[in-house]
Amino acid sequence: MTNKTTPYAIELQDISKRFGAVQANKDICLQVPAGSIHGIIGENGAGKSTLMSIIYGFYEADTGHIEVDGKRVDIRSSQDAINAGIGMVHQHFMLVENFSVLENVILGAEGGALLKGGVDAARIELQRLAKEYSLDIDVDAIVEELPVGLQQRVEILKALYRGARILILDEPTGVLTPQEADHLFRILKALKDQGVTVLLITHKLREIMASTDNVSVMRQGQMVAHRETAKTDKEELAELMVGKKVRLTVDKGEAKPSDVFLSARNLSQFDSQGVKRLKNVSLELRAGEILGIAGVSGNGQSELLNVLSGIEPMGEGEIHIAGQVITANAPKNAAQMRELKMAHVPEDRHKMGLVTGFEAYEAAVLGYHNSDTYNGKVLMDRKVMVDECNERMAAWDVRPPNPHLKTANFSGGNQQKIVIAREVEQNPDILLIGQPTRGVDIGAIENIHEQIVKLRDSGKAVLLVSVELDEIMALSDRIIVMFDGAVVGELDAKDADERTLGLMMANAYSEEKEEVPA
Amino acid sequence: AEPAVVYDQAGKFDKSFNEGVYNGVKKYTAETGIQVREFEPKNEAQVEQGLRRLAKRGYSPIVTVGFNMTSAVEKVAKDFPEVNFTIIDGVIDLPNVQSVVFKEHEGSFIVGAVAAMASKTNAVGFVGGMDIPLVRKFGCGYEQGVKHVSSNASVFQNMTGSTGAAFNDPTKGSELAKSQFSKGADVVFAAAGGTGIGVYQAAKDEGKLAIGVDSNQNHIQPGTMLTSMVKRVDLAAYNTYKDSVAGTWAPGLVVLGLAEGGVDWALDDNNASLITADMKAKVQDIRSKIVSGDIKVHDYMSDSTCNY
Amino acid sequence: MSQAKVPAWVNIALIPFLNIMLAFVVSGLIILAIGEDPIEAAGYLIYGAFGYDEGVGYTLYYATNLIFTGLAVSVAFKGGLFNIGGEGQAYIGGLGVGLVCLALDHTMPFYIIAPLAILGAAAFGAAWAYVPAYLQARRGSHIVITTIMFNFIASSLMVYLIVNWLKEDGRMAPNSRTFEENAWMPYLHELFSPLGIDIGDSPLNVAFIIALVCCVFVWGLIWHTRWGYQLRTLGTNPTAAKYAGIDTAKVTIWAMLISGGLAGFVGINEIMGVNHSLLLNFTAGYGFAGIAVALMGRNHPIGIILAAILFGALYQGGSELAFEIPTITPEIVIVIQGLVILFSGALEHMFKDRIEGFFIRRAVA
Amino acid sequence: MFETLILMLDATMRVSTPLIFAALAGLYSERAGIVDIGLEGKILGSAFAAAAGAAVFGSAWIGLFFGIMASVSLAMVHGFACITHRGDHIVSGVAINTIVAGLTVTLSMNWFGMGGQTPTLSGDSRFLSVTLPFADALANVPVIGLIYSELLSGHNILVYLAFAMVPVTYWVIYKTRFGLRLRAVGENPHAVDTAGISVAFIRYRALIVCGILCGLAGAYLSTAHNAGFLKDMSAGKGYMALAALIFGKWRPVPVLLACLLFGFLDAVAIRMQGVVIPGIGEVPVQAIEVLPYVLTVLLLAGFIGKAIGPKAIGRPYVKERA
Numbered sequence A: 001m002t003n004k005t006t007p008y009a010i011e012l013q014d015i016s017k018r019f020g021a022v023q024a025n026k027d028i029c030l031q032v033p034a035g036s037i038h039g040i041i042g043e044n045g046a047g048k049s050t051l052m053s054i055i056y057g058f059y060e061a062d063t064g065h066i067e068v069d070g071k072r073v074d075i076r077s078s079q080d081a082i083n084a085g086i087g088m089v090h091q092h093f094m095l096v097e098n099f100s101v102l103e104n105v106i107l108g109a110e111g112g113a114l115l116k117g118g119v120d121a122a123r124i125e126l127q128r129l130a131k132e133y134s135l136d137i138d139v140d141a142i143v144e145e146l147p148v149g150l151q152q153r154v155e156i157l158k159a160l161y162r163g164a165r166i167l168i169l170d171e172p173t174g175v176l177t178p179q180e181a182d183h184l185f186r187i188l189k190a191l192k193d194q195g196v197t198v199l200l201i202t203h204k205l206r207e208i209m210a211s212t213d214n215v216s217v218m219r220q221g222q223m224v225a226h227r228e229t230a231k232t233d234k235e236e237l238a239e240l241m242v243g244k245k246v247r248l249t250v251d252k253g254e255a256k257p258s259d260v261f262l263s264a265r266n267l268s269q270f271d272s273q274g275v276k277r278l279k280n281v282s283l284e285l286r287a288g289e290i291l292g293i294a295g296v297s298g299n300g301q302s303e304l305l306n307v308l309s310g311i312e313p314m315g316e317g318e319i320h321i322a323g324q325v326i327t328a329n330a331p332k333n334a335a336q337m338r339e340l341k342m343a344h345v346p347e348d349r350h351k352m353g354l355v356t357g358f359e360a361y362e363a364a365v366l367g368y369h370n371s372d373t374y375n376g377k378v379l380m381d382r383k384v385m386v387d388e389c390n391e392r393m394a395a396w397d398v399r400p401p402n403p404h405l406k407t408a409n410f411s412g413g414n415q416q417k418i419v420i421a422r423e424v425e426q427n428p429d430i431l432l433i434g435q436p437t438r439g440v441d442i443g444a445i446e447n448i449h450e451q452i453v454k455l456r457d458s459g460k461a462v463l464l465v466s467v468e469l470d471e472i473m474a475l476s477d478r479i480i481v482m483f484d485g486a487v488v489g490e491l492d493a494k495d496a497d498e499r500t501l502g503l504m505m506a507n508a509y510s511e512e513k514e515e516v517p518a
Numbered sequence B: 001a002e003p004a005v006v007y008d009q010a011g012k013f014d015k016s017f018n019e020g021v022y023n024g025v026k027k028y029t030a031e032t033g034i035q036v037r038e039f040e041p042k043n044e045a046q047v048e049q050g051l052r053r054l055a056k057r058g059y060s061p062i063v064t065v066g067f068n069m070t071s072a073v074e075k076v077a078k079d080f081p082e083v084n085f086t087i088i089d090g091v092i093d094l095p096n097v098q099s100v101v102f103k104e105h106e107g108s109f110i111v112g113a114v115a116a117m118a119s120k121t122n123a124v125g126f127v128g129g130m131d132i133p134l135v136r137k138f139g140c141g142y143e144q145g146v147k148h149v150s151s152n153a154s155v156f157q158n159m160t161g162s163t164g165a166a167f168n169d170p171t172k173g174s175e176l177a178k179s180q181f182s183k184g185a186d187v188v189f190a191a192a193g194g195t196g197i198g199v200y201q202a203a204k205d206e207g208k209l210a211i212g213v214d215s216n217q218n219h220i221q222p223g224t225m226l227t228s229m230v231k232r233v234d235l236a237a238y239n240t241y242k243d244s245v246a247g248t249w250a251p252g253l254v255v256l257g258l259a260e261g262g263v264d265w266a267l268d269d270n271n272a273s274l275i276t277a278d279m280k281a282k283v284q285d286i287r288s289k290i291v292s293g294d295i296k297v298h299d300y301m302s303d304s305t306c307n308y
Numbered sequence C: 001m002s003q004a005k006v007p008a009w010v011n012i013a014l015i016p017f018l019n020i021m022l023a024f025v026v027s028g029l030i031i032l033a034i035g036e037d038p039i040e041a042a043g044y045l046i047y048g049a050f051g052y053d054e055g056v057g058y059t060l061y062y063a064t065n066l067i068f069t070g071l072a073v074s075v076a077f078k079g080g081l082f083n084i085g086g087e088g089q090a091y092i093g094g095l096g097v098g099l100v101c102l103a104l105d106h107t108m109p110f111y112i113i114a115p116l117a118i119l120g121a122a123a124f125g126a127a128w129a130y131v132p133a134y135l136q137a138r139r140g141s142h143i144v145i146t147t148i149m150f151n152f153i154a155s156s157l158m159v160y161l162i163v164n165w166l167k168e169d170g171r172m173a174p175n176s177r178t179f180e181e182n183a184w185m186p187y188l189h190e191l192f193s194p195l196g197i198d199i200g201d202s203p204l205n206v207a208f209i210i211a212l213v214c215c216v217f218v219w220g221l222i223w224h225t226r227w228g229y230q231l232r233t234l235g236t237n238p239t240a241a242k243y244a245g246i247d248t249a250k251v252t253i254w255a256m257l258i259s260g261g262l263a264g265f266v267g268i269n270e271i272m273g274v275n276h277s278l279l280l281n282f283t284a285g286y287g288f289a290g291i292a293v294a295l296m297g298r299n300h301p302i303g304i305i306l307a308a309i310l311f312g313a314l315y316q317g318g319s320e321l322a323f324e325i326p327t328i329t330p331e332i333v334i335v336i337q338g339l340v341i342l343f344s345g346a347l348e349h350m351f352k353d354r355i356e357g358f359f360i361r362r363a364v365a
Numbered sequence D: 001m002f003e004t005l006i007l008m009l010d011a012t013m014r015v016s017t018p019l020i021f022a023a024l025a026g027l028y029s030e031r032a033g034i035v036d037i038g039l040e041g042k043i044l045g046s047a048f049a050a051a052a053g054a055a056v057f058g059s060a061w062i063g064l065f066f067g068i069m070a071s072v073s074l075a076m077v078h079g080f081a082c083i084t085h086r087g088d089h090i091v092s093g094v095a096i097n098t099i100v101a102g103l104t105v106t107l108s109m110n111w112f113g114m115g116g117q118t119p120t121l122s123g124d125s126r127f128l129s130v131t132l133p134f135a136d137a138l139a140n141v142p143v144i145g146l147i148y149s150e151l152l153s154g155h156n157i158l159v160y161l162a163f164a165m166v167p168v169t170y171w172v173i174y175k176t177r178f179g180l181r182l183r184a185v186g187e188n189p190h191a192v193d194t195a196g197i198s199v200a201f202i203r204y205r206a207l208i209v210c211g212i213l214c215g216l217a218g219a220y221l222s223t224a225h226n227a228g229f230l231k232d233m234s235a236g237k238g239y240m241a242l243a244a245l246i247f248g249k250w251r252p253v254p255v256l257l258a259c260l261l262f263g264f265l266d267a268v269a270i271r272m273q274g275v276v277i278p279g280i281g282e283v284p285v286q287a288i289e290v291l292p293y294v295l296t297v298l299l300l301a302g303f304i305g306k307a308i309g310p311k312a313i314g315r316p317y318v319k320e321r322a
């Protein structure tokens, strides 16, 4: 650390940051050599995002300072960071959804009072960047109509367009397919070769091992360790993060599938514009099995979950469940589906699964609020709700175990536990579960996976939607792959590997199969 | 006891009859040096509250302005029999209340006649403020006056609106006037408080004639104000104070029409050039016929219709 | 989490107090500018609002209207609906009260008229909210516009009905006839005087009690029933509401019906309680003031009661002030009301952040 | 019939003008994420300041300047509350409307002593109508002549300015850097912030533009359409403008159409009064008066569908994750 032959691309000294009573960062020091990929890991709430936001000038540090290329820089706003050559891809994208890609890219770097000149210049520059880093994109597309993977590409292009030499990525792969993630890492590699320094935050140790040069570990606001990636392994990193040993695999016995609990025939669904989003999907879900739905996000999985759970009306087809037939003319809403003992953990806990303004005990009955358990003759029985919430928080190790804390104030992982506990504890016959571990740290993932398997082993049916292939492969007994709203393949989990699934998800499997033998 | 006045919710500067009362109050104070206690309530509850407070503190006589106060004055007057009240535009039968009402239909008849004489197109207009019986009474009298002079004349009648704001919407007043002009009217009578300002302005802008209301408004747009229908509410207030001092104030109903000088048309330097001697003579003739009873002017409020 | 470190009295008492003080300081400057003594003015204002029993009565009488409209705004707001139509709903609610009283006062005793009138107020107010509610729920029409439009429509409708149908013949003012006394809401001072308690002669009547009952009702409804749970879910996260299987259209419509019904109760206070006849414009802007009351009261019944009393005090104290110092016109009192809304409503965070920061730092240190 | 229509459209132009200014003002504010129910107050404040300025200095232009200054100052108060101090936009707007309603009357009583009115304006202290070239010459040409000389010619400069502001606004919003940032800040202020642009600064600038346009609306009322200030003379135009803004889905051209529709309905209502419909008799004034409102509701229910505003509207910007 002392022999400074080449200056570090970025060096942090004694950065501290406090939010109200929470010490988010404490005396953080970090050195990142130029042209390297540096990983940062840590549990939910460890302070990673905060630290990156400080580097990017989004928050101002309380103490400490930052050096870029050996020179001390005063970063008070994102503009200062951009001027210092720092770019950031945020955990939650910072895009204007109803703008075109081009408009998003030039925002803040328009190059003149009128848009015309800047737009034309950007078009040319984006073409160059696209070629150089294989970041192809339709620059005139509206961002909200793009799949997440491409939205992220826009974020990267934004940073590069501003000439970033230091690129920060906060949990970039949370929403990507393995192929997309691989593509991302190839891009990062190319950037690295051009001398760009990359700071990468991720919960996935596999990615750290595969692509970084160095890794730093944060715990409870502090930097607890720095390692050269080549000289460490997943187990050590996991232990450093959580502070105790963790298992990284799922223990799971043979499935014993029996009765068909749910069967869907030719399900179709149309969006408000009348576009067919779900195309003649048929599937069967049996007791005692976990059926995994794999697919790049945006290929109809969300619509499938919404239609099955009764949130969106179906367009065509029928669902058979618990001896009942549900069709477009005889629909059931989400509450009625729950009565048929179907539980649903939605993909997006903030948008759907929770009401962030509610206290935990209230959020813990969402969807079951009409149940007799929680209601007296007229009034809701608060005591029952709080008591039950207390029990569940203990059972599921929700931290802090405070039923009266606002849902918003739990970390993502703990919010997820509240949602899953709510659904699983209803003892459903069928569990629909979407992205169960999105943005959840390693410790919590282990617990969630165990619970899902436990449910299966007790003879229930689980439909799992996830964009994490690792997760699909680790949990599922049978896997269905979706592409463009339709089912493009089904296979036994034993026959699945990452490559096959990845190709099927890109609907390129059959083509390649034909090529390979030739 | 000291005198007082309670205006209605439009406030003492309403460009209309509250302001008229205010002018009477001013005149009295200027002449006698006696201050008159003023109160402007802002809602229904404050009317009664203010009256009570004044009565409790021994103010007398208390002039109250507008029919909206009738029920409040009635209650308070009952509770304070030693205090004298005068209500303008309202009628209360109590031994300590004087009720002053005006024959607005007579004054409106006169200006209607003037309008008909001045009109070259044989079409005239009327813009009322809020659509209430009192305003319809103006319109009805006006129409009769017009028809008296020219039985085949067209009279366009418009009300500005249905809420209190209709007395305070010059923009709409101006548009209503313009629409009447475009239909052929060339004289417009506004009985619409502040809304009238817009009517007079529109007349001025289009080179047409307008007739003012309540006080003499000829000065507002000299040259295009044909005349004004004056309603001497100032006199009612002034007389109450004067008579009170002189000991001649008496309860009961006081009806002020043309004969009593309570309503009239206004003739001054501002409109002298618009009124020919011939017109003046004709108007005076009509005037005396009304006073003598030869011409009967129908009062809209007597039967809520304008059939004459 | 950070909130926990700040003593409760800071948020509940200190900060609102500072905000109101600031509003009064600015008002004082305006009063100084027109050449009057602000201290004397403040004296009249406070004395007028709280200094003697009759003044308190008036303050609470105004507060009664504001509690109704404040609750109305807040119930809709809890469901994510912005009901600007309180004014019109109150107006039509008054029509309901008036019709019941006019129809029954000759034949029925008070204890039959009163509940029917209350029902009438609620039903008419709710009915007036129904169309905007339906259009919002089923057709997606923007409720802000439709409720504004319905205010205008209500006012025209009332004028039409009163002037053409309900006006008492031979009466100059566009009022209905005065109800018989058995259709009057009893004044509180009349109820108290047999008990030997003199609370001053003011328009304060039983409607105030009804308002307090409504507060309890709304509190229970929103925070303790499953319907309230659904409403709050819809208001904070409509997608979650769909996920939970809540019939959002139905909840929306009911929220507006309840909101309109509450606003309609203004008619009880004004028509049955004070004016004893049906007349024009008795709503006098209470529907709009209710928006400020609800927001300043944080959409919580307790907050709404406090905010309503604050505004009631400004109405009553302001009238006293304008009465005692004639150069201070009612318009200046309106300015003062505006300043209070500005400083304790819109600028509530001005001191808040700094003061909270101070206490948090102290707590952490 | 044709002539009546032309005259009605002529009135439509006059009546719509303040609505157009105010609705466009709201468009700048709301596209930047600031709800503005204070349009009403700004119009009223400007109407007073413009009339007062014009009366004192004898020039409509000086009046206009004062009107704009007053309105911009009010917009800045709104900004101070909503942007700097993250206050509730609606409460701030209500506060501003209330303060202005009282203050204009108070000040005009203190300054002019005419009971809340300013002196009547005439000559140079008012914006008078301008006759377009050849208007008189063309007046007798059938159809075209009437359209040109009655409908297009003979308005005051502010009317033309209002209509010109629509394409200008379109251009500013969609074709300039300022417009891009303004739209972005109303949709996702975080995106703007992380792009290194100050959210507050953009919003303040949007409010300044909003203030200027409301200033024009107010000055039009008191120094062009009318000749002087009268208390409460804005008479709900701010609310109607807001309705037009939502009706027009926050886009310049549809907003213009909404304003014209409201203006036209108003003009129709004015001309329909007292009309006797066979079989029904004379239509009550009130029925005609409510026509614009009822039609608005019907149109909203039938044709316009859901109006979805800028995503970040009304929410104070704080640096937190969404």
Ligand SMILES: Nc1ncnc2c1ncn2[C@@H]1O[C@H](COP(=O)(O)OP(=O)(O)OP(=O)(O)O)[C@@H](O)[C@H]1O
Pocket: A019, A020, A022, A023, A024, A042, A043, A044, A045, A046, A047, A048, A049, A050, A051, A411, A412, D319, D320, D321
């Ligand atoms: N805007 C904020 N306001 C208040 N406190 C905050 C804010 N952002 C973060 N914190 C606090 O800072 C701590 C660190 O949060 P941060 O988001 O940096 O964690 P993280 O390591 O990125 O977690 P994750 O892995 O879940 O993304 C949190 O526990 C939280 O208490």
Ligand SMILES: Nc1ncnc2c1ncn2[C@@H]1O[C@H](COP(=O)(O)OP(=O)(O)OP(=O)(O)O)[C@@H](O)[C@H]1O
Pocket: A044, A045, A049, A408, A409, A410, A411, A412, A413, A438, A439, A440, D320, D321
């Ligand atoms: N605005 C805030 N105020 C206070 N604490 C916050 C705030 N935002 C986040 N936190 C805290 O930050 C911690 C981490 O939250 P964060 O949202 O980063 O979780 P997460 O695991 O990243 O979830 P997700 O990926 O879904 O955002 C939590 O403990 C939460 O309480």
Ligand SMILES: [Mg+2]
Pocket: A048, A049, A050, A091, A170
């Ligand atoms: Mg994070």
Ligand SMILES: [Mg+2]
Pocket: A044, A091, A171, A412, A439
């Ligand atoms: Mg996270």
